[in-house]
Amino acid sequence: xxxxxxxxxxxxxxxxxxxxxxxxxxxxxxxxxxxxxxxxxxxxxxxxxxxxxxxxxxxxxxxxxxxxxxxxxxxxxxxxxxxxxxxxxxxxxxxxxxxxxxxxxxxxxxxxxxxxxxxxxxxxxxxxxxxxxxxxxxxxxxxxxxxxxxxxxxxxxxxxxxxxxxxxxxxxxxxxxxxxx
Amino acid sequence: xxxxxxxxxxxxxxxxxxxxxxxxxxxxxxxxxxxxxxxxxxxxxxxxxxxxxxxxxxxxxxxxxxxxxxxxxxxxxxxxxxxxxxxxxxxxxxxxxxxxxxxxxxxxxxxxxxxxxxxxxxxxxxxxxxxxxxxxxxxxxxxxxxxxxxxxxxxxxxxxxxxxxxxxxxxxxxxxxxxxxxxxxxxxxxxxxxxxxxxxxxxxxxxxxxxxxxxxxxxxxxxxxxxxxxxxxxxxxxxxxxxxxxxxxxxxxxxxxxxxxxxxxxxxxxxxxxxxxxxxxxxxxxxxxxxxxxxxxxxxxxxxxxxxxxxxxxxxxxxxxxxxxxxxxxxxxxxxxxxxxxxxxxxxxxxxxxxxxxxxxxxxxxxxxxxxxxxxxxxxxx
Numbered sequence: 001x002x003x004x005x006x007x008x009x010x011x012x013x014x015x016x017x018x019x020x021x022x023x024x025x026x027x028x029x030x031x032x033x034x035x036x037x038x039x040x041x042x043x044x045x046x047x048x049x050x051x052x053x054x055x056x057x058x059x060x061x062x063x064x065x066x067x068x069x070x071x072x073x074x075x076x077x078x079x080x081x082x083x084x085x086x087x088x089x090x091x092x093x094x095x096x097x098x099x100x101x102x103x104x105x106x107x108x109x110x111x112x113x114x115x116x117x118x119x120x121x122x123x124x125x126x127x128x129x130x131x132x133x134x135x136x137x138x139x140x141x142x143x144x145x146x147x148x149x150x151x152x153x154x155x156x157x158x159x160x161x162x163x164x165x166x167x168x169x170x171x172x173x174x175x176x177x178x179x180x181x
Numbered sequence: 182x183x184x185x186x187x188x189x190x191x192x193x194x195x196x197x198x199x200x201x202x203x204x205x206x207x208x209x210x211x212x213x214x215x216x217x218x219x220x221x222x223x224x225x226x227x228x229x230x231x232x233x234x235x236x237x238x239x240x241x242x243x244x245x246x247x248x249x250x251x252x253x254x255x256x257x258x259x260x261x262x263x264x265x266x267x268x269x270x271x272x273x274x275x276x277x278x279x280x281x282x283x284x285x286x287x288x289x290x291x292x293x294x295x296x297x298x299x300x301x302x303x304x305x306x307x308x309x310x311x312x313x314x315x316x317x318x319x320x321x322x323x324x325x326x327x328x329x330x331x332x333x334x335x336x337x338x339x340x341x342x343x344x345x346x347x348x349x350x351x352x353x354x355x356x357x358x359x360x361x362x363x364x365x366x367x368x369x370x371x372x373x374x375x376x377x378x379x380x381x382x383x384x385x386x387x388x389x390x391x392x393x394x395x396x397x398x399x400x401x402x403x404x405x406x407x408x409x410x411x412x413x414x415x416x417x418x419x420x421x422x423x424x425x426x427x428x429x430x431x432x433x434x435x436x437x438x439x440x441x442x443x444x445x446x447x448x449x450x451x452x453x454x455x456x457x458x459x460x461x462x463x464x465x466x467x468x469x470x471x472x473x474x475x476x477x478x479x480x481x482x483x484x485x486x487x488x489x490x491x492x493x494x495x496x497x498x499x500x501x502x503x504x505x506x507x508x509x510x511x512x513x514x515x516x517x518x519x520x521x522x523x524x525x526x527x528x529x530x531x532x533x534x535x536x537x538x539x540x541x542x543x544x545x546x547x548x549x550x551x552x553x554x555x556x557x558x559x560x561x562x563x
Contacts, residue, residue, distance in 0.1 A: 021359060025188040028361050035188070038358040041298055062473035064358050064466075065545055 004143060005066040006054040008133075009083050010075030012041065015130030020052035022156070023134055026148035027056050033144075036064035049079055056143060071141060072108070073133060074100055084108075094137060111140060113175045119168055128168035135169040139176020146173055185364045191355040192217035192259075194326035194362050195285060196225065198333025199257050201365070202372055204283075205231035206254040208245035210238050210264060213297045214353040215287035218259035239264040243271035246282050250275075251410065253375060253401035255337060259285035262295055265304060266311070272346055273312030274412045276435060279389070279397060281340035281375070283333075285349040287356040288465075290543050299543030300353035302465055305520035308348045309494050315432055317439035319446055320348040320494040324468035326362045329355060331370065332448070332491055338373040339446060343438050344397055350493060352516070354466035354545050375399060380406065389431075390417040395438060440495050447500055448491035453479060457486030459555065460505050461538075462525050463514035464490040467546050471514045474548035474555075485555075493521070498528040510558050511535045514551055 006023075010016040017039050024035035039052040053066040070091040074080035080100045087093055093108040098116045115132045119125070131153075138146055146169060153165050189197070196218055199207075207226060209219040219235065226233040232249070236242040239260050246256035260268060265286045275282055288304050290296025304311075308320040319339050323329040329351065336347040378398035380386040386406035391397050400406040409419035414431050416422045439446065452472055454460065461471040468489040475485040488504045490497065505511045505525070511534055513522040519537045526532040538554045540546035556562060 021188075024359065028188040029186065034361065036358055036360045037188075038354065061360070062469040062476065063545075063548055064354070064360070064469060065547065067547065067549070 003055065003057040003059075004071060004141075005069045005088070006056070006071040006073075006143075007051060007066050007069040007083060007086075008054070008073045009049065009051045009079035010073075011079070012048045012050050014050070014075050015127070016050045016075065017041075017052045019130040019134050020054050022131075022149060022152050023137075023144065024054050024056065026144045026152045030148035030151050031144050033058060034061050036061045038064050049076070049082065051079070051083070071137070071143075073137060075129075075133065077101065092140060094133075094140065096133070111176075111179050113179060115172060115175065118171055118175065122171060123164060123167055125164060128165055131165050131168040132172040135172020135174075136176035136179075137172070139173040140180055146170075185366075187362055187364065188359055189326060189362060190217055190357055190359050191326050191329050191351060192287065192357070193221055194329040195259075195333045195349065195351065195356075196221040197362070197364055198330040199283070199337070200225060200229070201330070201367070201370065202334045202337035203255045203374075204257050204337070205229070206246065206249040206256045207231070207258065208234045208236050208242040208249070208256075209258045209260065210236055210242050212239075212261045212264045214289055214356045215259040215261045215264075215285060217356070218285060218287075222257075239267035240271060243268040243275075243284070247271060247275050247278070247280050248402075250280050250282050251399075251402040253377075253399075253404070255341075255375075256281075257283040257285065257337075259287065261287045262289045262291045262297070262304070263293060265307065269307075269311040273314060273316065275346040276312065276316045276318065277412050277414075278410050279344040279435075280346070281344055282346050283336045283340055283349060284346055285351065288350060288352040296543045298353070300466060300516060300545055301541070301543065302350075302352055302467065302516040303518075303520070303541075304350065305493060305515075305517060308350055315436060317345075317436045318348060318494050319343065319345060319439060319492070320350050321448065321492055322350045322352075322465045323355065323491055324463075324465055324472075324489060326355075326360050328450075328491065330362055330364070334370050334372065335448065338371065341373045341375055342396075343442070343446075344399070345439065348494075350465070352465045358466075377401070378406070382406070387417040388419045389415060391434070443495045443497060443499070446492055446495060447497040449497065449500060450489040450491065451504065452476075452487040452489070453484075454486035454488060454504055456484050457507070458484040458509045459486070459558070460508040460511045461485065461487045461514050461551065462490065462501065462505070462511060462521070463487065464493060464521065467514045467516055470546050470548050470551060474551045477548065478552075478555075490521070496524045496528070498524070501525055501528040502530065505529045509534065512538050512551065512554060512558070514538045514546060516540050516546055
């Protein structure tokens, strides 16, 4: 497996960092990869821009920050405007179509999906928006198996919320897979 | 699934290390980026019959762990920047009264409240000289979570062995970043237990009378023996004294018990040093960037090595001198304005060949930052 350098970005409260932790934990615990996950955030408890850097690799990872992501996810216009210029040429840029208007100015495969809208239509709870995003990301990139994500969720979240998360993950997986066909 | 493998923050690795070493008392006051240490111990200690207290501030937290340690507990507190400043007075008390304790400082940008959510390594000198008066101190650090775990266990061991406060100087990147650790089985790592006196109850116990090997057996305060503890210079009974001989000998003892054991206290890692023309000296999260760069440049035939310091204080001068002796140039990689640089310069044979690659803007220094300086030193331009 080549080294994947991923940046997930958005606004505080969207679950960006939680999604990053779930993805990298799935890779480490259930798929025997190495991963580092780090984040940058300001002193505010809510709002403000959030960014999490993830590196997935078979070999040892030293420098844990991502300079040029080959996968970039932006869930707000602000994060898109800030981070889209740093994407590795030819990389994958996933955005939410409700929150981000893309300008197609960078050399990347732009994938704009109505993740938030679908979650609200079919589940009605915004808290699983980030899991839907993870589903889409995996549907596009096959970074880890969807089952590995669910195994992490089974440990991390109350039982009653599992079905809703599974639904959000599946919703994302479907959208992600369709977008590359 | 092996449940000994965890994907955790550095702060959690520190908690796991402390639990492994047998911590049973923690007092603290939450502060970013160290808060997770207090948060996790507040959940874990009660499960193991330990005590967690959130005190009214950092000064009280430091005082609380000193008291708890005297009564026989393995203790720790955790803080950052401004909180570490507040702990300095009581830290000196623990040095003087020779009370084992572990103080974690997850470094953030300073001075003052500075840059709470961003990384820095600006407290290196404060760890040594933040409290007043001649004294020696042990300060350890680590660049990855497995080592965070091990250094935390070492910190508890050194605290007990040398009856001294030990400082764990982590930084925001190490504290908050997540990566894999494997929790060792009990017995895989040595854990030093409290050395208690064999003096029977009712027989005079001298709290500050060293054994032949220099160590001072302790008696749990408030149990079998009555004795005095003070921040004043004191005699073997623990009572204040300004007898010049007592003062001189105690100060020597406080410094010598650590400085004469540098070799026992020094922990380090080294990468590709055997034939290195350029040696990067680093520690904590910046060592990750140094290793990353050296690994990549090695692939291109550049002879670069890394000396990663895990013991910062007492500074391992002889080790640094030896490892840098064959180098054309030495680059100290750190996130401050040259605190370890100064130590390295005074350790090596040729101080003029020591350079600083640093970053002080709250961002983790990158391999490219180091490479830029390296190219200038090599005469390859920017």
